[in-house]
Amino acid sequence: MLQLTALVLLLVLSGAFSMTETVMMAANRYKLRSRAAAGHTGARLALDLLGKTDRLLGVVLLFNNLVNIAAATLSSVITIDLFGEERWALGTGTVLLTFFILVFSEITPKVIGAHYADRLAPILSYPLTALLKVAYFAVWFVNLFVSGLLHLLRLKPVQEDGPASLSIDELRAMVLESGHYMPAKHRSILVNLFDLEHITVEDVMTARGAIESIDLSAPEEDIRQQLATSYHTRLPVFEDDSERVIGILHLRRVLGRVLDGQLSRDAIRALTSPPYFIPANTSIYTQLQYFQENQQRMALVVDEYGELLGLVTLEDIIEELIGKFTTSMPDGSDRISWGQDGSVLVDGSQNLRELNRKLGLALPLDGPKTLNGLILEYLQDIPEGELSIKIADTPIEVVQTQDRMVRTARIFRPVAAGGPPTTAPGPDR
Structure with missing residues (x-):
């Protein structure tokens, strides 16, 4: 009975170390830095541990493997005591122990750790720091061989003593995925900042x-x-x-x-x-x-x-x-919206970026900046009468031309914009 209790205790300890490994690797370092800046000791200890990944993994895996090996040895002893040295008994004991380790000491603790990493990391940093001090020599000795092997493989681990560098695209993704942590308007402003x-x-x-x-x-x-x-x-x-x-x-x-x-x-x-x-x-x-x-x-x-x-x-x-905030000048751009027939009448001088934003279109922005310029570039000519064209899957009808430019055009909602397909009247180009 005492041996079974010790085996259960070893499995629990194994699960704790497995969960700790996942928690520390999955913890959000930016949240930890925020809490550490506010004076949270646990967050500061967690950042210190994450800044020396080799020591962190060394102490966790050292004790985790010691516990697993001890559990395997104790399982063999229990099996021999109960059934003798029969091969079927030893094999069955190995299979059962593997199952228990996978379910109770690996998968379940790691799933829990991944879900609550930010909450558990500051808490687990206290015992981890203490264990690292106790087993510092053993961890250092093991890491000597790890460093030698990495050197032979020509791999040089990077110590993250400071904030991790992020690209503009990565920062944009972080902002877009901020979800309920940030109001939609604030996210929109930050995303626009990246485009400046x-x-x-x-x-x-x-x-x-x-x-x-x-x-x-x-x-x-x-x-x-x-x-x-x-x-x-x-x-x-x-x-x-x-x-x-x-x-x-x-x-x-x-x-x-x-x-x-x-x-x-x-x-x-x-x-x-x-x-x-x-x-x-x-x-x-x-x-x-x-x-x-x-x-x-x-x-x-x-x-x-x-x-x-x-x-x-x-x-x-x-x-x-x-976004628009001034009302000092009457401007029809704010009132641009799809009509019931799936079309909208716009001025030829309308900015393409504004049209894309207001109507959810994908008109090209790498050339002309206005609708008139886009139509003239597409046609390579000045339209003299009503005609219809399609640019970026968007049907456009030229309604009025004057002084060698398109004064008014009607844009029809493309199928990709979420509406029913519409066909612009007039000859197609």
Whole structure:
């Protein structure tokens, strides 16, 4: 009876060491660092052990194997005492012991350890630290041979004394899998942060054709009317040639002149600030830093030849991170949604990134930035009438063209977007 009790105790100890091995290997090190920074002693001890993996595994496997060997020896003794040295008895005892070890000392404890690793790691670190101090010489002696074998195999274990380095994709995966630990809006902002280096100002700018600006060659009454009805606080100013911007006008500066009735072209010209130009391929992360360093909120985007492409503001970059938040200008982009017939009518100047985000599409972003540009590039021509095309499995109908550009187009919901297949009317290209 005493021998059976000792055997059960050995199996329990074996299970404890097996569970400890799994717990320490499966524990989330970032959670442990967070708890250790808050002053949790167990978490700190666990991190110390994980920083020296060879010693950690050495002490766990040393005692685990000692217990298993002792259990096997005791099982043989019990079998001989009960049935003698019969081969069938020894074989049966070996099979039964293997079954008990697998079920009660290996699989079950390791499954439990894997499920509760973060909770158990700080607790188990206390006895593990004590055992390592007791058996330090034995662990060190065993690791001498382990190190020699690894050297022969030309393998060099890496000691993780600091935080493990993670790639951008791995960090993104961690954020996306954060689940209920983080609100969806916070996850969205963090994921957008990872894309800042890959998004250029050309992706978020307002195209040149959609820029509201002041032409000093226009009648003064028209200029006053435009200033009075503008939805913006800063406007580019040019004279005769829209490519030649002479400055940026802040409407607050002209308010006093308007009230005094002294507003003139020369006064507007004197109140403008020098324009701030940036190349189109600048990443919005870099541009965000430039805005801060130069104390600017608006920049004019130019291509490699110096031609004006569009305009980007600090708000454009912030909205790329957190979504639309300003209501200072009437904008139909926020109201873009599928109609009951599975289609939506959009302006040709609509940004492709915004369309993909609002409608769940996969229109290509590596070329033109607007729907008009995408259609013209696809056709290699300027459409003169209504026609239908399909780009990235998305049916698109050109509804209206004007001034050598697509003014209005109708997009039909692709089958992949979750709706019934729709067919755009008109000739297919």
